[in-house]
Amino acid sequence: MTGPVADSMAAGTPAAPPRSGSIKCVVWDLDETVWEGVLLEGGAGEVRPGVRETIEELDRRGILHSVASKNEPGPVIARLEELGLAQYFLHPQVSWGAKSQAVAKIAAALNIGIDTLAFIDDQEFERDEVRFVHPAVTCLDAKLAGSLAELEEFIPAVVTEESGQRREMYLSAISRDEAEEEFEGPSTEFMAGLGMVFTISPAGTEHLRRAEELTVRTHQLNSTGRTFSLEELDRLTRSPDHLVLVAEMRDRYGSYGTIGLALVAMSGAVWKIELLLMSCRVMSRGVGTVLLHHLQARARDAGVTLQADFVPTDRNRIMYVTYRFAGFTEIGHSDDGLILESASADAPVPLEHLEVVIRG
Amino acid sequence: MTAPLTSNGTSPEPSDLASEPGDRSRLRAFIEPRMPGITFSDGEDIFSLGFVNSLFAMELVLFMEKTIGTRIPNEELAMEHFRSIDAMTDLSARLRARPTVKVAS
Numbered sequence: 280m281t282g283p284v285a286d287s288m289a290a291g292t293p294a295a296p297p298r299s300g301s302i303k304c305v306v307w308d309l310d311e312t313v314w315e316g317v318l319l320e321g322g323a324g325e326v327r328p329g330v331r332e333t334i335e336e337l338d339r340r341g342i343l344h345s346v347a348s349k350n351e352p353g354p355v356i357a358r359l360e361e362l363g364l365a366q367y368f369l370h371p372q373v374s375w376g377a378k379s380q381a382v383a384k385i386a387a388a389l390n391i392g393i394d395t396l397a398f399i400d401d402q403e404f405e406r407d408e409v410r411f412v413h414p415a416v417t418c419l420d421a422k423l424a425g426s427l428a429e430l431e432e433f434i435p436a437v438v439t440e441e442s443g444q445r446r447e448m449y450l451s452a453i454s455r456d457e458a459e460e461e462f463e464g465p466s467t468e469f470m471a472g473l474g475m476v477f478t479i480s481p482a483g484t485e486h487l488r489r490a491e492e493l494t495v496r497t498h499q500l501n502s503t504g505r506t507f508s509l510e511e512l513d514r515l516t517r518s519p520d521h522l523v524l525v526a527e528m529r530d531r532y533g534s535y536g537t538i539g540l541a542l543v544a545m546s547g548a549v550w551k552i553e554l555l556l557m558s559c560r561v562m563s564r565g566v567g568t569v570l571l572h573h574l575q576a577r578a579r580d581a582g583v584t585l586q587a588d589f590v591p592t593d594r595n596r597i598m599y600v601t602y603r604f605a606g607f608t609e610i611g612h613s614d615d616g617l618i619l620e621s622a623s624a625d626a627p628v629p630l631e632h633l634e635v636v637i638r639g
Numbered sequence: 640m641t642a643p644l645t646s647n648g649t650s651p652e653p654s655d656l657a658s659e660p661g662d663r664s665r666l667r668a669f670i671e672p673r674m675p676g677i678t679f680s681d682g683e684d685i686f687s688l689g690f691v692n693s694l695f696a697m698e699l700v701l702f703m704e705k706t707i708g709t710r711i712p713n714e715e716l717a718m719e720h721f722r723s724i725d726a727m728t729d730l731s732a733r734l735r736a737r738p739t740v741k742v743a744s
Contacts, residue, residue, distance in 0.1 A: 567693030601693040
């Protein structure tokens with residue numbers, strides 16, 4: 280019998296120690312793991328004890344689910360629908376190919392790192408095969424299926440209201456991508472037809488957890504990489520010297536959730552953007568500059584100079600380009616980076632495919 | 640309508656710069672598929688056409704760096720150098736003309 284958690288001893292590969300909350304998606308085997316028995320031998324029984332509850336609980340925490348099963352696709356989907364579980368599994372992989380390939384396809388389709396996947400299967404052979412090809416994947420014995428929710432890797436540091444909607448957001452992203460692939464005209468026309476609405480509002484208490492999460496998870500469109508605790512964010516939203524804005528976006532396929540954050544220190548005639556970030560989720564939608572343009576317009580209306588801290592990292596050059604193309608120039612250095620200032624006098628060209636709503 | 644246009648609607652190649660003859664056409668070939676259904680001259684401000692976005696800007700910067708084989712220094716990363724095919728061709732020529740460290744590829 281294999282060991283308790285990541286049964287890595289069997290393969291002789293040392294497993295990395297579990298990192299709390301590291302798992303973003305669980306890839307499930309089906310026969311003898313999700314359900315009792317073997318489907319194609321006519322024996323697919325009921326859901327194994329605790330599995331349904333585990334799937335629901337992890338879903339609530341924002342952890343996604345998928346499937347890697349050696350089976351015929353048609354009967355598998357039908358059985359999952361009968362059991363009322365089909366809607367939980369994104370990009371299910373049902374084929375006779377190697378499970379390591381299925382796992383790689385799922386990570387690519389969800390655009391998440393393979394080290395954030397867990398793979399659960401009753402067969403030691405399958406776990407070893409996946410672990411051999413992808414040592415970073417957490418491989419688990421099906422015996423643990425009912426108790427995943429208790430393992431440290433499956434307990435995220437932050438669970439927000441949006442965590443529970445993460446699956447819905449991925450599902451709308453899938454419908455959106457399929458529609459885009461079928462659309463034959465220019466992509467700008469497709470974008471115009473999405474009916475995108477970008478909403479900017481002052482950060483309220485309900486936004487703080489997600490704001491904190493964004494400061495930790497966003498690296499590319501992030502001007503300083505500074506992270507803020509819940510308490511700090513809460514204090515800043517109440518401070519008369521700070522402006523904390525969040526941006527949300529939705530289109531006709533559904534919500535993208537809260538995807539942007541701006542933190543501005545206001546002192547007299549100078550406003551300074553201490554942090555500006557935008558989730559990678561919306562990068563291809565051409566909205567990376569919208570929040571910045573809003574701040575420029577706001578500063579212009581207030582008759583103040585708008586500056587920004589920029590701390591270069593190996594991944595945020597796109598944010599530097601965004602600032603420069605919005606008319607910011609370098610005016611000096613700070614302790615850890617650069618100080619930019621908006622020289623732009625005229626209002627930027629609005630994006631045609633986007634409706635911007637300003638609240639508060 | 641400021642600069643004289645040639646019969647195919649493009650401005651003549653500036654001859655006083657160390658421009659690589661292919662820069663202009665390569666830039667056009669890169670940009671046109673990203674602005675489908677839009678015709679624009681080499682002197683036209685492509686950012687006034689409503690295509691300003693971070694991703695497009697970054698793609699332009701990376702494409703130019705790949706073509707000329709050097710990293711574009713921060714002081715040159717201003718929008719006016721990327722506004723039109725003319726401006727980008729001038730920037731390429733200027734960067735080719737100066738001694739720079741090659742980007743490892």
